[in-house]
Amino acid sequence: MIYENPFSMPGKFYKGNTHTHSTESDGKQTLKQRFDAYRARGYDFLVMTDHGVVSDVSGFSRDGFLAIPGVELHPGNPYGGETYHFVGIGVSRLVETVGTSANDVLAGINDQGGVAVLAHPYWSGHTITDYAELHGYIGVEVYNTTCYVSIGKGYSESHWDDLLDRAGPTVGLAVDDAHHVSRDAFQGWIMVKARELTTPAILESLRMGAFYSTQGPEIKDMQVAATFLGQCLRVRTTPAQRIAFKGRASCGQCFDAGDGESIEEAECVLEPMWGYLRVEVTDASGKKAWSNPFLVSDYV
Ligand SMILES: [Zn+2]
Numbered sequence: 001m002i003y004e005n006p007f008s009m010p011g012k013f014y015k016g017n018t019h020t021h022s023t024e025s026d027g028k029q030t031l032k033q034r035f036d037a038y039r040a041r042g043y044d045f046l047v048m049t050d051h052g053v054v055s056d057v058s059g060f061s062r063d064g065f066l067a068i069p070g071v072e073l074h075p076g077n078p079y080g081g082e083t084y085h086f087v088g089i090g091v092s093r094l095v096e097t098v099g100t101s102a103n104d105v106l107a108g109i110n111d112q113g114g115v116a117v118l119a120h121p122y123w124s125g126h127t128i129t130d131y132a133e134l135h136g137y138i139g140v141e142v143y144n145t146t147c148y149v150s151i152g153k154g155y156s157e158s159h160w161d162d163l164l165d166r167a168g169p170t171v172g173l174a175v176d177d178a179h180h181v182s183r184d185a186f187q188g189w190i191m192v193k194a195r196e197l198t199t200p201a202i203l204e205s206l207r208m209g210a211f212y213s214t215q216g217p218e219i220k221d222m223q224v225a226a227t228f229l230g231q232c233l234r235v236r237t238t239p240a241q242r243i244a245f246k247g248r249a250s251c252g253q254c255f256d257a258g259d260g261e262s263i264e265e266a267e268c269v270l271e272p273m274w275g276y277l278r279v280e281v282t283d284a285s286g287k288k289a290w291s292n293p294f295l296v297s298d299y300v
């Protein structure tokens with residue numbers, strides 16, 4: 001697999017949000033208010049991604065809390081859909097978007113050692129047509145709180161699956177994209193396994209896919225195990241109503257709890273034909289967690 005299993009590597013899990021706005025663009029809180037609020041809610045790191053503005057956030061890191069600079073960029077889209085929204089994590093300077101192709105903007109994020117993510121595809125109305133020619137991004141926002149709160153288009157699971165099936169290995173991130181004070185904050189985040197709480201270590205783990213996304217449910221472990229059926233992917237979670245394993249196209253398997261019951265473990269055979277398996281956990285209140293894909297074969 002090209003991705004690291006976060007449950008098999010050394011380090012610690014850190015909670016963070018990778019998409020946030022402040023009064024430096026169209027957010028309702030100042031940089032200080034935003035960092036203070038996420039720190040007070042127990043986050044370990046926060047990435048500030050104002051539209052077309054890279055702020056110096058170094059003064060907002062504290063013992064046990066990391067402020068990471070970033071940006072949201074909007075290059076033109078020649079493939080028919082609306083303008084792109086790219087989130088650049090860990091960048092220290094702006095990338096020019098006027099007269100710059102989308103791929104050159106993505107390259108500009110990578111050239112600085114940053115990580116690029118395709119933001120909120122469902123909200124943007126983007127399809128595989130808009131993304132097929134892009135390269136230099138690690139993943140896509142599988143859940144975006146502000147897009148859910150504002151128009152109900154927060155979940156981009158099928159967009160992620162399109163990318164996985166047609167473009168190749170792609171990770172998924174749950175994010176807030178917080179603009180308001182609390183209405184669209186603290187509802188989607190990632191748990192990153194990293195060797196330490198520093199920007200280089202977090203970026204390295206993001207590139208390795210060593211994290212999972214959640215709205216609350218926890219993925220406690222995910223391992224390959226030998227069973228009498230063959231190699232299985234076994235997952236342990238906090239109490240869930242459903243644990244779903246999703247592979248390419250029509251491939252997958254679901255495990256559901258009975259009425260008034262819950263499940264905390266499930267396993268699924270690793271079928272090479274399935275290409276990959278990603279795990280989706282849903283709890284009794286409908287909140288979800290998403291693992292990154294576990295690659296079963298070279299499927300694209
Ligand atoms: Zn956006």
Ligand SMILES: [Zn+2]
Pocket residue numbers: 019020021072177
């Ligand atoms: Zn945004």
